[in-house]
Amino acid sequence: MNLILLFEDDFTSPLTSPLTSAGEVRLHDRRLTHIRDVHRALPGDQLRVGLLNGAMGSGQLLSLSEHEAVLRVELDTPPPPPLPLTLILALPRPKMFKRTLAAAASMGVKDLWLINSYRVDKSYWGSPLLTEAGLREHLLLGLEQACDTQLPQVHLRKRFKPFVEDELPELCRGRRALLAHPYNAQPCPSASDESTLLAIGPEGGFIPYEVEKLVEAGLSPVHLGPRILRVETAVPALLSRLFTF
């Protein structure tokens, strides 16, 4: 938690505007625990804070008890720029998905699509991670880690074919559209700030039929060398290769 994320409900007086504002917040949950036990902050200390989907700034700790931390915050800095990316993942198994969500959020992904694939186990779609609260928990961890405030949007598509035929061509239009796939692929292009769509397959990869459909929709296969990476490793490796940050 390198940034303490604030929500509008934390403010004891209304905010002047979500982009530049000051006010007092009272915190009671794991943020209180973190301020007390990890930061070991004392009244007077300055802590880095940010308003969800708003500005970042600093918060001066006014008082701290077992039950409450009170901070006077000033929000005056915009969050870091988002990646110009639509990231499409074949739904990973839950344990890996948690970490991948947080990693993607920490790297600035704002538009994430989770899709089905032949090699996605059906049970994964029943995971409580896929509820709004489940997704939000791990996305917030990524934002807190990276010092960002913009919550990523997540779209779930449980049927591969309708997504790839009806939605994907439109998502690809006018931008580079890439499929991370080790076979018959070009080397991954180098860093730019070009608008990009990137699709990453499941463990074991997309099956040939799926690759064919993705290529038909406009994606070009790219690779990062001969090594096969887990999705939680492939996401940071590919994003870091593709974008200048």
Add this chain to the structure above:
Amino acid sequence: MNLILLFEDDFTSPLTSPLTSAGEVRLHDRRLTHIRDVHRALPGDQLRVGLLNGAMGSGQLLSLSEHEAVLRVELDTPPPPPLPLTLILALPRPKMFKRTLAAAASMGVKDLWLINSYRVDKSYWGSPLLTEAGLREHLLLGLEQACDTQLPQVHLRKRFKPFVEDELPELCRGRRALLAHPYNAQPCPSASDESTLLAIGPEGGFIPYEVEKLVEAGLSPVHLGPRILRVETAVPALLSRLFTF
């Protein structure tokens, strides 16, 4: 497990040479379970295999029972090239370290130094992960994932100052030497196959004294943008930025 790693003990007849050889192996441990339950392989199937620190190739499943898998293997392909990298990590907390070890091994890191830092909790040095068996377990997972056979070398240095003063300058000599550090830093250079040393700090970063000593030893601070990444995300992001693969 995209590659079944073999050890010399698995062979029922001696190998002709560690780099090109054929022979029969009998497997009993988690590799048997994987062949049976994940690959769901049947006699006659070909599986991708590799000899630890040797060549890769294929293995034909001759027979499979509850207790044993017998394969006829031919090893004729060299493993993928190692990264020309010395990676220095402030020892991460154990849970994150496990994943970082496997991720580093999967990306081709072969020379890993774990060092102390002011922000490394002393208890981390007592973790069973740091035994030869503990390290090996997670490194093998990375090799099996990525299809590689070369076991990384791991060096432990529990004292920061003697390492940085007495060993680090020599490790830096004649190559690019970088410190991942977000302050007073240049943007991370782009991909090459240049011999490189890279140091990554603990959660919360190296303290100013440590940064000063690392810079004195020859390291130049570089950053990947304003976001603060967890070490398990930073390792793939930095390696993918620095090397062509």
